[in-house]
Amino acid sequence: MDRRDPELARLIDQVERARSHRAPVDIRGGGTKTFYGGPPMGEPLDVTGLSGISSYEPTELVVTVRAGTLLSELEAALEEHGQSLPFEPPRFSAGGTVGGMVAAGLSGPARASVGTVRDHVLGVTLLNGRGELLTFGGQVAKNVAGYDVSRLMAGSLGILGVICEVSLKVLPVPRAGATLCFDWDEPRALEQLNLWASQPLALNASAWHDGRLHVRLAGAAAALSAACGKLGGTAVAPDAADSWWRGVRDQSGDFFSVSGADLARGDCLWRLSLPATAPPVELHGRQFIEWHGAERWWRTTAGPPEVRSAAALAGGHATLVRGADKSSGVFTPLSDVLMRIHHGLKQAFDPACVFNPGRMYAGL
Amino acid sequence: MAALAGVLPRGAILFRREDTAPYECDALTAYRTSPLAVVLPETEMQVAAALEVCHRMGVPIIARGAGTGLSGGAMPHHGGVVLSLAKFNKILRIDAGTCTAVVQCGVRNLAISEAAAPYGLYYAPDPSSQIACTIGGNVAENSGGVHCLKYGLTLHNVLRVRGFMVDGEPVEFGSGSLDAPGLDLLSVVVGSEGMLAVTTEVTVKLTPKPQVARCIMASFDDIESAGAAVASVIAHGIIPAGLELMDKAMTAAVDAFVHADYDLDAAAILLCESDGTPEEVAEEIVRMEEVLVASGASRIEVSCDEAQRLKFWSGRKNAFPASGGISPDYMCMDSTIPRRRLAEMLLAIEQMQSQYGLRCVNVFHAGDGNLHPLILFDAEDPDQMRRCELFGADILETSVRLGGTVTGEHGVGVEKLNSMCVQFSPLERAQFLAVKRAFDPLELLNPGKVIPTLRRCAEYGKMHVHRGMLPFPDLPRF
Numbered sequence: 001m002d003r004r005d006p007e008l009a010r011l012i013d014q015v016e017r018a019r020s021h022r023a024p025v026d027i028r029g030g031g032t033k034t035f036y037g038g039p040p041m042g043e044p045l046d047v048t049g050l051s052g053i054s055s056y057e058p059t060e061l062v063v064t065v066r067a068g069t070l071l072s073e074l075e076a077a078l079e080e081h082g083q084s085l086p087f088e089p090p091r092f093s094a095g096g097t098v099g100g101m102v103a104a105g106l107s108g109p110a111r112a113s114v115g116t117v118r119d120h121v122l123g124v125t126l127l128n129g130r131g132e133l134l135t136f137g138g139q140v141a142k143n144v145a146g147y148d149v150s151r152l153m154a155g156s157l158g159i160l161g162v163i164c165e166v167s168l169k170v171l172p173v174p175r176a177g178a179t180l181c182f183d184w185d186e187p188r189a190l191e192q193l194n195l196w197a198s199q200p201l202a203l204n205a206s207a208w209h210d211g212r213l214h215v216r217l218a219g220a221a222a223a224l225s226a227a228c229g230k231l232g233g234t235a236v237a238p239d240a241a242d243s244w245w246r247g248v249r250d251q252s253g254d255f256f257s258v259s260g261a262d263l264a265r266g267d268c269l270w271r272l273s274l275p276a277t278a279p280p281v282e283l284h285g286r287q288f289i290e291w292h293g294a295e296r297w298w299r300t301t302a303g304p305p306e307v308r309s310a311a312a313l314a315g316g317h318a319t320l321v322r323g324a325d326k327s328s329g330v331f332t333p334l335s336d337v338l339m340r341i342h343h344g345l346k347q348a349f350d351p352a353c354v355f356n357p358g359r360m361y362a363g364l
Numbered sequence: 365m366a367a368l369a370g371v372l373p374r375g376a377i378l379f380r381r382e383d384t385a386p387y388e389c390d391a392l393t394a395y396r397t398s399p400l401a402v403v404l405p406e407t408e409m410q411v412a413a414a415l416e417v418c419h420r421m422g423v424p425i426i427a428r429g430a431g432t433g434l435s436g437g438a439m440p441h442h443g444g445v446v447l448s449l450a451k452f453n454k455i456l457r458i459d460a461g462t463c464t465a466v467v468q469c470g471v472r473n474l475a476i477s478e479a480a481a482p483y484g485l486y487y488a489p490d491p492s493s494q495i496a497c498t499i500g501g502n503v504a505e506n507s508g509g510v511h512c513l514k515y516g517l518t519l520h521n522v523l524r525v526r527g528f529m530v531d532g533e534p535v536e537f538g539s540g541s542l543d544a545p546g547l548d549l550l551s552v553v554v555g556s557e558g559m560l561a562v563t564t565e566v567t568v569k570l571t572p573k574p575q576v577a578r579c580i581m582a583s584f585d586d587i588e589s590a591g592a593a594v595a596s597v598i599a600h601g602i603i604p605a606g607l608e609l610m611d612k613a614m615t616a617a618v619d620a621f622v623h624a625d626y627d628l629d630a631a632a633i634l635l636c637e638s639d640g641t642p643e644e645v646a647e648e649i650v651r652m653e654e655v656l657v658a659s660g661a662s663r664i665e666v667s668c669d670e671a672q673r674l675k676f677w678s679g680r681k682n683a684f685p686a687s688g689g690i691s692p693d694y695m696c697m698d699s700t701i702p703r704r705r706l707a708e709m710l711l712a713i714e715q716m717q718s719q720y721g722l723r724c725v726n727v728f729h730a731g732d733g734n735l736h737p738l739i740l741f742d743a744e745d746p747d748q749m750r751r752c753e754l755f756g757a758d759i760l761e762t763s764v765r766l767g768g769t770v771t772g773e774h775g776v777g778v779e780k781l782n783s784m785c786v787q788f789s790p791l792e793r794a795q796f797l798a799v800k801r802a803f804d805p806l807e808l809l810n811p812g813k814v815i816p817t818l819r820r821c822a823e824y825g826k827m828h829v830h831r832g833m834l835p836f837p838d839l840p841r842f
Contacts, residue, residue, distance in 0.1 A: 059595035060702050060733075082601055111542070118548055119520050132791045140700040141732040142517065142772035144506050144555050145780075145787055146796050146814060151519070151551035160547075172601030194461035198485055200572040200641055222643035273541040277461035294542045316541040332545040337535045342546060344802025348795070360546065 001066075001125050001165050003133050007049040011162060014045055016131040018354040025354050027158040029068060029097030033104050035322055037157050037330055037359040047099050050164055053077055055139075062122060062139050064167040067099025074098055083170045086114040088205075088249050099163045105155020108249035109205035109216070112276070112291035114171075118154035123167035126153060128160070129350030139167045152345075158356040159364055160349040174204070174218035179241035180233035182213040186280050186289070189213040193292045194277050201227045207248050208289040209255060216245060248290070255288045255299065258322045268323035270307050272296040274316035281310050297321075304328045331360065367421060368403060368445070371413035378402040387446050390431040390438040391493075394743065395778055399426070399440035404448045408534075408564050411447070415562065416532035418445055424811050425530070427558045429470060429501030432493040434696060435777030437504065437557045437813055444811075449500055452564055455479045463570045464523060464540075469500025469563045473507075476568060485570035488515035491773070492681060500563045506555030508773035510606045510680070513731035514639075515571060517773075519554040524567035530804045535561060552799065557775050558810040560803040574639035577605065578649050579673045582656045583630035583663040587611065590632035591706040593659035594730045597636065598703075600655050602648065606637040607731030608680050611710065614687075614725040614738075615679070621686035624679030627663055634661075634730065635676055683727045684738070691723070691740035695752050699763035700734045700772035712762050713737055720755040722748065734772035735763070761786050776814040784814070785821035793821070 001008060018025045024042030034040055048068040056063040058081040065074055071091060078084050088108025089101045102124070107116045123137030137143055137150030153163055184192065189208045196203055196215075204218035215231065217224050228235070236244070247253045258269050272281060276293035285300030300307065304320060305328075311318035317332035334342065339361075346353065346364050357364070368377050378384050379401040388396040400423070405411045418425050424444030431438055440446050452468035455476065459465070460483040465476055473494040477486040490509035491497055497507070502518045503525055515521070524538035538550040553560055584590035590609055597604060610618070612631050619626045626633055636656065638648040649666060656664060667673035679686075687694045701709050710726060717724050723740045737759055741752040760770040760783040770776070770783040784793065796815045800807065816824075 057702070057704065059599045060704060061598060062702075105548070115516070115520055116543070118551060119516065128795065132795075134789075134792045134795055136792065136795075138700075138767070138769050140702060140734075140768055140772070142508050142512065142700045142729070142734045143769040144773060144775050145769045145771050145784060146776070146792075147552045147560075147799050148506070148519070148555050149552065149795070149799065152548060154551070155543075155548050172598075172603065175601065197463050198460045198483060198570075198572055200575060202641075202644075220640070220644040220647045222647045223641045226641060226643050273539075273543050275462050275540050277459065291542060317539065317545050319545070334546050335536075337529060337533050338546060338549070341535075341549060341802055344805075345547065345799065348798035348802045 001133065008133070008164065010049070011045065011047070011127060011164070012131045012133070015127055015129065015162065015354070018043070019129055019131065019352040022352050023354065024357045027103070027162055027356055029100035030070070030095030032092045032096040033100055036104055038326060038362070040359065041357060042354070045162065047162065048097065054165060058083060060139070061141070061170055062167055063170055064139060064165060065098045066165050067097060067163045069098045071096045071098055071101055078170055082173050084173050085120065085168065086171045087111055087117055087120060089117060091250050098166060102154050102163055102166050103156060103158045109207060109245055109290055112294055113204045116154070118151050120169045121151050121154050121166060122169055124150035124153050124163055125165040126161040126163050129352055129354055133164070137167065141169055157359040159346060159360050161355065176219065176221040176224050177204070177238070177241070178217045178224050178228055179236040179245070180215045180217070180228065180231055181236050182215070182233045183211060184213050185211060186287070189289070190280065190293050196231070197276065197292055201231065203292070205245065206290065206292050209287070214244065216241070255286065255297070263322070263324040266301045266324070267299060268301070269321045270298040270300060271319045271321050272298060272311045272314070272316055273319070274311065274314045278314040278316065281314055283307065283310055308332060329361065334361070365401060367417045368401065368414060371417055372403055372405060372410055376404045376406065376410070378404070387428065387431070387440060387448070390433040390436060392434055392436040392439070392777065392779055395436045395439055397440045397442050399446045400443055402446040402448055404451055406451045411562065411564055412528050412532040412534065414445070414447060415528055415530060419531040419806070419808060422806065422808065424808050425562070426810050427500070427504070427562045429498035429504070430472070430496050432497040433501060433505060433775060433777065434698070435771070435775040435779040437775050437777035437810070439778055441811060447562065449564065452500070456565070458483060458570070460485065463572075464567055465570055466565065466567050467499055468565055469503070470498050473497050473499060473502055480570050481573070484573050486573050487521065487568055488571045489518050489521055492684070499566050499568065503554050503563050503566055504556065504558045505773070505775045508729070508732075508734065510608060510729060513607060514603050514605050519551065521569045522550065522554060522566060523569055525550060525553055525563050526565040527561050527563040529561055530806070530809050538567070540567060557777065557814050559800055559814060560809065562809070574605070576642050576645045577637060577639035577673060578645055579606075579635055579637040579667045579676045580649065580652055580656065581626070581665045581676050582634045582636065582661040583627040584632045584634065584660065585630065585662050587632045587710050588707040589660040590634055591703070593634060593656055593661065594703055594706070596655050596659045597652060600651065602651060602655070604636050604652065604731060605639040606635065607729070608635040609633070609728040609730040610680065610683070611726040613723070614683060614727055617690050617725055618679040618682055618686040621689050622678045622682045624675055626679055630662065635680055680727065683736070687725055687738045687740065691742070693743040694738045694740050695756055696774070697737045697739070697756055697759050698734070698771050698774040699760050699768055700732070701763050701766045701768035703730065703733045705766040705768070706730070709735065709762065709766060713759060716755055716758055720751045722751055722755055724755070729772070732772070733768065757783060778813060781816040781820060782824045784816050785824045790818060790821070793818070
């Protein structure tokens with residue numbers, strides 16, 4: 001990328017002004033994930049002008065995209081060549097951008113089997129808080145030159161810099177897919193998922209809710225028919241299955257829609273990230289389990305201390321994804337030593353502390 | 365020494381020259397330094413105490429695993445202490461339900477797979493040194509291997525790293541679940557070459573062992589069509605478990621060494637492997653064969669059993685020792701380039717052979733663009749050594765110009781410091797140093813590695829080439 005690019009020059013100018021006034025900026029793409037993390041504050045820094053696919057060579061399995069490009073546009077371009085972002089980034093509504101996808105670091109149903117956004121980032125060009133345009137990583141899958149700053153940007157919620165362009169590893173869409181459905185209660189579903197995890201079954205995604213487990217397989221057709229025979233269950237028709245998984249990916253179903261009235265009642269959406277073998281969590285409310293048991297969504301009115309201690313007891317951590325009162329923090333508090341490193345990194349990238357203050361932790 | 369003796373057991377400190385000599389270098393033996401002392405703690409508490417002492421006294425610390433690294437990442441500092449973690453060699457837990465293993469940092473890579481085998485699981489990243497290299501070293505280097513196109517690098521297969529900060533404070537990156545709150549620090553710690561923290565325990569992801577693997581050996585009459593075949597395999601939506609290319613000179617060298625029945629007339633041979641369930645492999649092998657034939661393969665052989673498959677691989681896996689057999693010394697380069705530039709790169713290397721008057725043989729992790737040219741030379745001859753270094757630097761600069769990177773999997777260490785000046789701008793290198801100081805403000809952990817100083821780059825910059833922009837592009841350089 002070239003600093004003289006007019007759109008980039010405008011962003012650099014705004015960052016430099018913010019730095020000299022020590023005024024917070026709110027880095028914005030499509031604004032589809034403003035609910036995630038602490039409340040945005042400061043003057044919006046609009047990245048949507050940095051748009052377009054810079055290079056895409058399907059045989060290299062790499063695409064380089066400017067951060068403001070619509071996620072839907074990128075995925076459509078990949079689809080033309082039979083490729084995709086295997087980690088299934090959620091689209092909470094139309095307008096989500098590639099930069100937002102990387103910064104939020106959220107992955108969809110296939111994550112437990114294929115890895116995260118972070119795993120597929122190969123390189124990033126970013127603007128740090130000094131208005132410097134820097135490139136880390138590259139467009140090749142194997143690259144250990146210097147610290148892996150590009151992957152550090154995944155899930156950083158914009159607190160370190162403005163992602164301007166990103167190179168991603170893409171993969172061919174699996175040759176075949178199949179979805180099976182089982183009427184099982186939570187303990188039975190978890191037990192089976194844990195057993196299947198260590199077997200070569202082409203398991204690609206799983207979701208349990210309200211007494212029913214959905215399992216998606218993906219891979220070579222011959223392997224799938226063998227695995228389906230082994231697993232049993234009821235097959236779901238392909239079209240119905242696709243739209244069902246899309247709903248899970250985009251959190252468009254009933255379970256995930258949190259209305260104003262729900263929020264007023266103190267009904268929150270929590271995400272618990274646990275070892276897949278953790279036994280059922282004891283909270284009151286409703287639950288939706290993904291990632292073969294490693295991700296457990298809760299709709300509950302239980303207070304943050306109760307949810308966080310339940311997660312800690314199960315060996316994991318909890319995130320308050322949607323809630324009216326985020327004053328006690330969104331993410332699980334860090335140990336002192338990790339917080340010190342976070343402050344050190346913030347200082348290293350954004351010494352005037354202008355980028356997305358408070359989106360991740362207070363004081364960062 | 366007295367301060368260390370106060371916190372470590374007798375025999376855990378080596379300081380006589382004859383005792384520290386084995387630690388003077390890693391597998392990059394051309395670069396050596398004698399350390400002040402070597403310490404071999406046995407417990408995490410002793411690691412913490414040794415770090416605390418060194419930190420308090422301002423002494424550099426160089427953590428070391430098996431010392432198999434190829435870039436001098438574990439080379440000692442003349443005024444520093446080598447922290448050998450060889451005694452942390454226990455596998456603590458294997459959990460089939462979460463497909464994870466918790467192991468101490470000094471456990472050998474292959475030992476993890478051996479211990480996981482009864483559960484039908486294995487640890488996927490397989491650097492060629494896997495019988496000797498340790499998981500702690502793999503974390504430091506973000507090691508790859510021949511199967512990483514399909515199964516990923518170390519980073520993709522590690523969930524949690526436990527260890528200590530430079531001052532001895534315990535720390536944990538990642539978690540026992542699939543993610544951790546806050547910034548993804550695991551991403552920067554993995555591959556940081558021991559410069560950000562000291563690793564003592566690692567939770568790795570295990571993968572269900574493929575039931576079957578079969579390998580195709582395909583010959584090509586020219587290197588361009590071999591390169592095009594690689595692209596075509598991937599364009600057809602196939603992700604092989606392994607995809608390796610060797611040029612004619614390399615094939616001849618390894619076949620003389622291990623008799624792998626390679627086609628010695630071919631300009632290049634390609635090894636293309638499929639693994640998975642028997643049904644999956646049967647389907648994929650047929651598709652691979654079709655693509656390779658359509659890409660102009662002059663001869664194709666598919667392994668019919670495990671013995672033959674291993675024979676195909678024996679040549680590739682012995683590429684380095686075989687090169688040792690045809691030359692007194694060799695220097696292994698490790699750059700990555702976009703796959704489509706392969707033919708261009710090999711052509712450039714051919715020209716460099718006459719330019720520098722040295723021979724070079726090539727093996728290539730074709731699936732992920734990682735090239736290992738082995739420059740053959742005689743280290744006894746200072747002029748050959750000098751020409752070899754220039755040859756190597758030229759390969760790395762060409763790789764950067766073609767859109768690649770100076771190191772795909774061996775790390776920067778001390779070997780590629782100059783080349784880092786070519787790949788990164790002064791501002792980018794300053795940002796790396798700032799990241800380093802966020803973890804290690806006094807810069808005591810493995811100082812002098814990976815990130816070149818501004819002065820070093822300025823000196824190297826006398827013939828500086830940045831991002832393909834030669835100062836005088838028309839001048840021949842020797």
